[in-house]
Amino acid sequence: MPEFDVVELGPADHLEPGETAPDFTRPLVTDEFWEDRSLAELVDGRTVLVFTPMIGSFVAKYVWSELAERGWLERGERIVGVTASTPYGVSRFLDENDLPVEVFADPTNEVADDYGIAHDLDGMAGVSEPRLAFVALDADRSIETVWVADEWPEFPDYDEVETEFGLD
Amino acid sequence: MSEATSRDDEPAITFYRLQACPYCERVARTLGELGLEYRSRFVEPLHSRRDVVKRVAGVRTVPVIVDDETGVTMAESPNIVDYLESTYGDGPPTGSAAADRATAETGGDD
Numbered sequence: 698m699p700e701f702d703v704v705e706l707g708p709a710d711h712l713e714p715g716e717t718a719p720d721f722t723r724p725l726v727t728d729e730f731w732e733d734r735s736l737a738e739l740v741d742g743r744t745v746l747v748f749t750p751m752i753g754s755f756v757a758k759y760v761w762s763e764l765a766e767r768g769w770l771e772r773g774e775r776i777v778g779v780t781a782s783t784p785y786g787v788s789r790f791l792d793e794n795d796l797p798v799e800v801f802a803d804p805t806n807e808v809a810d811d812y813g814i815a816h817d818l819d820g821m822a823g824v825s826e827p828r829l830a831f832v833a834l835d836a837d838r839s840i841e842t843v844w845v846a847d848e849w850p851e852f853p854d855y856d857e858v859e860t861e862f863g864l865d
Numbered sequence: 866m867s868e869a870t871s872r873d874d875e876p877a878i879t880f881y882r883l884q885a886c887p888y889c890e891r892v893a894r895t896l897g898e899l900g901l902e903y904r905s906r907f908v909e910p911l912h913s914r915r916d917v918v919k920r921v922a923g924v925r926t927v928p929v930i931v932d933d934e935t936g937v938t939m940a941e942s943p944n945i946v947d948y949l950e951s952t953y954g955d956g957p958p959t960g961s962a963a964a965d966r967a968t969a970e971t972g973g974d975d
Contacts, residue, residue, distance in 0.1 A: 788914075
């Protein structure tokens with residue numbers, strides 16, 4: 698018996714390939730500023746949405762470090778994050794970690810809720826955050842590929858994700 | 866991450882601002898009164914973290930506006946208000962006594 702518990706999140710009620718990713722408008726944050734942007738106006742080619750738990754969690758830190766190391770941020774696909782943190786928190790995080798990536802700040806977590814991947818945190822009343830998830834979209838915002846964590850925490854097999862998402 | 870200030874169907878005016886900064890709110894009120902479309906780019910309270918404003922306008926204070934319609938980039942709220950009113954409203958043209966006075970009052974922005 699392991700002496701730790703990995704929380705089962707159960708199957709996510711997330712969107713399936715072929716469906717159109719719901720549009721939303723939120724502050725899009727870089728290491729320097731933020732401005733309201735809609736997903737619809739942002740997507741003009743292949744795009745991968747990276748949903749992470751809130752900034753400050755080790756999960757968010759590990760995932761972005763891994764993606765940066767694997768060169769995801771320098772590929773042809775546009776990589777865009779979504780998380781349940783304030784613009785200030787996101788901007789500081791990107792600055793401190795030298796991450797040249799744009800992240801939607803969604804403190805109320807409604808976007809993750811719309812995408813069926815919200816996770817209410819035990820012991821943090823009133824706080825919800827996205828499950829770790831990758832959603833690849835084509836230029837028309839049609840969903841191509843989805844990976845969603847089923848456990849918390851769960852990290853993907855990045856090599857497999859890169860193959861499935863055509864990112865290798 | 867493009868810093869280009871023009872996108873299709875985007876407002877001509879980009880407004881660099883700080884949350885709860887009264888000088889910025891004054892510019893926001895003027896933009897609203899003149900019925901001008903604009904998009905807001907919020908920056909950090911720390912001046913050291915305002916490289917984007919420095920690159921765009923040569924200063925680290927906000928408010929700053931960039932008007933693609935006229936090619937004007939401007940800092941200091943009295944100057945901005947004066948510019949907006951003289952360009953898009955019935956305000957005093959630049960060079961007027963009011964404008965000179967406004968210029969002399971600059972330096973208090975965040």
